Amino acid sequence: xxxxxxxxxxxxxxxxxxxxxxxxxxxxxxxxxxxxxxxxxxxxxxxxxxxxxxxxxxxxxxxxxxxxxxxx
Amino acid sequence: xxxxxxxxxxxxxxxxxxxxxxxxxxxxxxxxxxxxxxxxxxxxxxxxxxxxxxxxxxxxxxxxxxxxxxxx
Amino acid sequence: xxxxxxxxxxxxxxxxxxxxxxxxxxxxxxxxxxxxxxxxxxxxxxxxxxxxxxxxxxxxxxxxxxxxxxxx
Amino acid sequence: xxxxxxxxxxxxxxxxxxxxxxxxxxxxxxxxxxxxxxxxxxxxxxxxxxxxxxxxxxxxxxxxxxxxxxxx
Amino acid sequence: xxxxxxxxxxxxxxxxxxxxxxxxxxxxxxxxxxxxxxxxxxxxxxxxxxxxxxxxxxxxxxxxxxxxxxxx
Amino acid sequence: xxxxxxxxxxxxxxxxxxxxxxxxxxxxxxxxxxxxxxxxxxxxxxxxxxxxxxxxxxxxxxxxxxxxxxxx
Amino acid sequence: xxxxxxxxxxxxxxxxxxxxxxxxxxxxxxxxxxxxxxxxxxxxxxxxxxxxxxxxxxxxxxxxxxxxxxxx
Numbered sequence: 001x002x003x004x005x006x007x008x009x010x011x012x013x014x015x016x017x018x019x020x021x022x023x024x025x026x027x028x029x030x031x032x033x034x035x036x037x038x039x040x041x042x043x044x045x046x047x048x049x050x051x052x053x054x055x056x057x058x059x060x061x062x063x064x065x066x067x068x069x070x071x072x
Numbered sequence: 073x074x075x076x077x078x079x080x081x082x083x084x085x086x087x088x089x090x091x092x093x094x095x096x097x098x099x100x101x102x103x104x105x106x107x108x109x110x111x112x113x114x115x116x117x118x119x120x121x122x123x124x125x126x127x128x129x130x131x132x133x134x135x136x137x138x139x140x141x142x143x144x
Numbered sequence: 145x146x147x148x149x150x151x152x153x154x155x156x157x158x159x160x161x162x163x164x165x166x167x168x169x170x171x172x173x174x175x176x177x178x179x180x181x182x183x184x185x186x187x188x189x190x191x192x193x194x195x196x197x198x199x200x201x202x203x204x205x206x207x208x209x210x211x212x213x214x215x216x
Numbered sequence: 217x218x219x220x221x222x223x224x225x226x227x228x229x230x231x232x233x234x235x236x237x238x239x240x241x242x243x244x245x246x247x248x249x250x251x252x253x254x255x256x257x258x259x260x261x262x263x264x265x266x267x268x269x270x271x272x273x274x275x276x277x278x279x280x281x282x283x284x285x286x287x288x
Numbered sequence: 289x290x291x292x293x294x295x296x297x298x299x300x301x302x303x304x305x306x307x308x309x310x311x312x313x314x315x316x317x318x319x320x321x322x323x324x325x326x327x328x329x330x331x332x333x334x335x336x337x338x339x340x341x342x343x344x345x346x347x348x349x350x351x352x353x354x355x356x357x358x359x360x
Numbered sequence: 361x362x363x364x365x366x367x368x369x370x371x372x373x374x375x376x377x378x379x380x381x382x383x384x385x386x387x388x389x390x391x392x393x394x395x396x397x398x399x400x401x402x403x404x405x406x407x408x409x410x411x412x413x414x415x416x417x418x419x420x421x422x423x424x425x426x427x428x429x430x431x432x
Numbered sequence: 433x434x435x436x437x438x439x440x441x442x443x444x445x446x447x448x449x450x451x452x453x454x455x456x457x458x459x460x461x462x463x464x465x466x467x468x469x470x471x472x473x474x475x476x477x478x479x480x481x482x483x484x485x486x487x488x489x490x491x492x493x494x495x496x497x498x499x500x501x502x503x504x
Contacts, residue, residue: 001084001103002103002104002113003104003105003106003113004104004105004106004109004111004112004113004133005106006104007104007113007131007133008133012433020500021094021138022453022500024500026501031433031434032434032435032436032438032439033435033436034435034436034437037436037468038111038135039436039470040436041434041435041436041439057501057503059439059503059504060501060502060503061436061439061440061502061503062500062501063470063496063499063500063501064135065137066453066500068092068094068096068134068135068138069098069129069132069133069134069135070132070133071129071132071133072133073156073175073176074175074185075176075177075178075185076176076177076178076181076184076205077178078176079176079203080205093210108181110183110207136207137209140166140206140207140210141170141204141205141207142205143201143203143204143205144202144203144205145228145247145248146247146248146257147248147250147257148248148249148253148256148277149250150248151248151257151277152277180253182255182279209281211279212236212238212240212278212279212282213242213273213276213277213279214276214277215273215276215277216274216275217300217319217320218319218320218329219320219321219322219329220320220322220325220327220328220329220349222320223320223329223347223349224349237310237354252325254327254351280351281353284308284310284312284350284351284354285314285348285349285350285351286348287345287347287349288347288349289372289391289392290391290392290401291392291393291394291401292392292393292394292397292399292400292401292421293394294392295392295401295419295421296421309382309426324397326399352423353425355423356382356422356423356426357386357421357422357423358420358421359419359420359421360418360419361444361463361464362463362464362473363464363465363466364465364466364469364471364472364493365466366464367464367473367493368493381454381498398471398495424495428452428454428456428494428495428498429458429489429492429493429494430493431489431491431492431493432490432491432493
């Protein structure tokens with residue numbers, strides 16, 4: 001058994017795909033998270049809306065509230 | 073009587089169907105969960121949107137907030 | 145006076161109808177619940193969307209968040 | 217001054233109208249409630265959707281989350 | 289400085305307008321409230337939907353969740 | 361660094377613009393707030409819906425839940 | 433590893449882009465935040481709705497609830 005936070009922790013410094021509500025995706029390197037909110041810090045992130053990369057962010061703080069999934 | 077978390081625990085390492093709000097389904101092997109958020113870890117998961125498999129994920133962390141049901 | 149949880153408890157092993165937001169109904173045998181979330185476990189459940197049975201589930205864990213009512 | 221829960225308590229065994237989000241009304245005899253969720257138990261209830269009685273329930277547990285008002 | 293709850297308290301026995309989400313207004317005499325939910329009890333209330341009085345309630349318990357404002 | 365509540369406190373007795381979800385704006389004199397809900401009391405307030413002043417309120421209690429921003 | 437709040441803290445006095453739900457963006461200098469709500473204070477802020485600058489705010493308090501991301 002792997003707890004969700006353990007999976008996040010093991011994904012630090014790896015590329016992850018974060019899907020948010022509203023058709024938003026963020027593909028970047030996981031640099032941090034907090035507990036219990038699951039707010040995330042990503043580096044070198046592509047922001048993908050409706051399957052199109054619309055922006056790049058060196059650093060981005062994603063609020064955990066809107067997360068549907070994190071896929072390492 | 074079986075408590076919901078006991079059912080989740082008994083489903084570890086089994087295939088489950090997770091239905092989320094927004095017409096999203098995740099069919100995979102339950103590898104972990106947390107309490108009380110019901111965030112889940114699935115392995116070898118088919119992501120199904122509007123009855124179509126749109127992606128596969130080796131590992132995925134699903135946020136519990138959006139869950140409608142888990143069906144073992 | 146009957147408290148809501150007492151009604152749920154008295155309904156264990158009985159058929160109940162659970163209405164969720166989004167036009168979803170679940171008709172099954174109540175096998176468990178938790179407090180205070182009101183997550184439910186149902187057995188032998190018909191999943192009814194817009195008045196049509198779309199699936200059957202041997203066991204299903206319904207998240208309490210989406211419940212409109214439980215009718216024993 | 218009458219606190220909301222005191223009004224609910226005084227309405228036990230009386231007919232009440234409960235309006236939920238989504239155009240749903242429940243007209244029945246208040247048989248119970250809990251604190252702080254305001255989940256309700258009604259008996260002999262007419263379920264009214266868009267001003268039409270669509271079902272009758274001997275006993276129903278309404279989740280407090282969706283309540284707009286209770287009118288004794 | 290007047291705290292919100294002090295304003296509510298000073299409005300007891302006075303006519304107030306309560307605006308809820310979904311285009312609903314309730315114009316009545318404030319008879320009670322609770323903390324921290326801001327559930328309200330109104331007396332002799334006109335229920336106003338889309339600027340039309342659709343019902344009158346001798347007593348009504350409004351759930352605080354849906355309140356946009358209370359205007360004494 | 362100025363904490364959000366310090367900015368609100370410094371705005372007491374000043375005119376502020378409060379934007380709520382749903383295209384609602386309230387332009388008035390800040391007379392109070394509470395912690396942690398951020399419920400507000402405004403005086404002499406113009407209620408602005410879709411850029412039109414639709415009402416004036418001597419005193420209004422705005423529930424913090426719906427606030428998008430407060431601009432002093 | 434950088435925790436989300438550490439990234440916010442390091443962004444004080446720098447320009448940040450804050451994306452809110454509902455197609456709203458706020459581009460300004462981060463002047464404060466609180467924990468755990470993530471309410472923010474921005475200075476010299478452009479308010480951007482659907483990619484158009486619709487207003488400027490000397491000081492603005494953004495409620496954390498609606499935040500999708502903060503990009504330093």
